[in-house]
Amino acid sequence: MSILDRIHAQGGDIIRSEWRFTLKRGRLSAEALAWLKLRMHWFSACCEVWPDYVNWLERAAICEFDGGMSRSDAERAAYAEFARC
Structure with missing residues (x-):
């Protein structure tokens, strides 16, 4: 399961506006948010949103x-x- 799929499964989303990305938290736990904030995880998620x-x-x-x-x-x-x- 991709990072974006996991975010969606928790009611969250990553919204792209031009080259900027915003996380809609949904039901993501504090631990999940901390994991996502790690540079490579956030980068990978952004790459999924915008190849x-x-x-x-x-x-x-x-x-x-x-x-x-x-x-x-x-x-x-x-x-x-x-x-x-």
Whole structure:
């Protein structure tokens, strides 16, 4: 069972708005929330919600470091590229 399936089974959800993610808690226990907050678990859940998440992160990093953009501008520019697809 995927992380997202487990969240859904407890009445929760992960909502994506552009490149940002919000957790709707549902009936998730404090232990489940603590587990989910671990970096790799949250990252994996975000990848389930938006399969292009890793590619977007990479593109945003390129825009930031090679393009000299601020992080927020780089994220916005990278999202604009993926939104066209």
